[in-house]
Amino acid sequence: QSALTQPRSVSGSPGQSVTISCTGTSSDVGGYNYVSWYQQHPGKAPKLMIYDVSKRPSGVPDRFSGSKSGNTASLTISGLQAEDESDYYCCSYAGNYTCVFGGGTKLTVL
Amino acid sequence: EVQLVQSGAVVKKPGESLKISCKGSGYSFATYWIGWVRQMPGKGLEWMGIIYPDDSDTRYSPSFQGQVTISVDKSISTAYLQWSSVKASDTAMYYCARQKGGGAVAGIDAFDVWGQGTMVTVSS
Numbered sequence: 001q002s003a004l005t006q007p008r009s010v011s012g013s014p015g016q017s018v019t020i021s022c023t024g025t026s027s028d029v030g031g032y033n034y035v036s037w038y039q040q041h042p043g044k045a046p047k048l049m050i051y052d053v054s055k056r057p058s059g060v061p062d063r064f065s066g067s068k069s070g071n072t073a074s075l076t077i078s079g080l081q082a083e084d085e086s087d088y089y090c091c092s093y094a095g096n097y098t099c100v101f102g103g104g105t106k107l108t109v110l
Numbered sequence: 111e112v113q114l115v116q117s118g119a120v121v122k123k124p125g126e127s128l129k130i131s132c133k134g135s136g137y138s139f140a141t142y143w144i145g146w147v148r149q150m151p152g153k154g155l156e157w158m159g160i161i162y163p164d165d166s167d168t169r170y171s172p173s174f175q176g177q178v179t180i181s182v183d184k185s186i187s188t189a190y191l192q193w194s195s196v197k198a199s200d201t202a203m204y205y206c207a208r209q210k211g212g213g214a215v216a217g218i219d220a221f222d223v224w225g226q227g228t229m230v231t232v233s234s
Contacts, residue, residue, distance in 0.1 A: 001172055003154070036220035038155070045205055045227055046147075046155065051220035089155050097160070097169040097216035101147075104154040 001094055004029065004102035011108040017078040020105045022090030023071060028100055030071035034093035037066060037075045039086045040104075046089065050075060077107070085109040112136040114144075114206050114225035121231045122196050129192040130228045132206030139187035140164040143209035143216055146180060146191045149227075150202040160209065160216045161189060169216045196232045203227045 005023040012018040022029065022037075029035060035053045038046035048057050050066035053073060063079045073092065077084055090102040117131040132144065145160035159170040163184040170180070182189045189206055205228075207221035 003156075032218075034218050038221075040155075045224040046207075046221070047224070048210075048220050048222050051210065051222075057222060091155075091157065091220070093218050098171050099145075099157045099217045100171075101155045101157055 001028075001098065001100050004090055004092060004100060006088075006090060006102040006105045008103075009106045009108065011110055012077075012080045013110045014080050014082065016080050017076060018080060018107065020075045020077075020088050020090075020107070022073040022075070022092070022102045024073075024092055024094075024100070025071055028071075028092040028094040029068065029073050031095070032093045033068070034099075035066065035068060035073040036091045036099075037064075038089045038091070040089065041086050049088075080109055082109050112208075112223050114208060114223055116204075116206055116225040116228045119229040119231070121233065123234055124197055124232055125195050127192070127194055128196050128230065129190050130204060130230065132189045132191075132225050134187045134189075134208065137208075138212065140184045141212040143214070143219075144182070144189040145207050145209055145221060146178075146189075147205045147207060147221075148174075148202045149205065155205075157217075158191075162216065163187075163189065167216070196230070198232050198234075200230060201232050203229050 037050040040046040054066040146158040206225040208223040210222035211219040
């Protein structure tokens, strides 16, 4: 199992939209609709933002959305706010009862 | 309130054994998978393994198989992560997390509740 590939960093201005990609293979992202996204602020535990590719848990703003095409999943944050500045991680089911995380993306709000 | 509370930070010497804990409350502990996630200093998240408290069914990531042991005592709603002999490279923050969708297949569902993390430092 190899870590999923995410861009190291992305940035955007308040009010803009940004998209973070998460690229895997047909054995993980492309093979299952079980991709989740987590937000982690410095020194804090991760927080679930998206599950099953595009579903939002209760309490997560609808500015956060997820999608998938082939072996690449994406997290889009619209109407960027200062508090969205954080690290973001994807995780995909990889078969054999395991999940594999992406390397993480640092989002900077300019 | 659904929560997972982990044991406190620990400092160990190389070669020592270690067991850290994760206590669940506010839900039916036995019927939700509990997973462990490693985060080395300044690095990303790594999925280590997961256990189903009701029957102790345990699955490991290939990267961690044989390196750690995950166990549970459902009578006290507590999961454990243990090492028989720690190394400097085990220095990291370790999180436990509940897999949502009680009873679902291991690894499929997302982690919806997280512990606060346990910092493990291994140094001579």
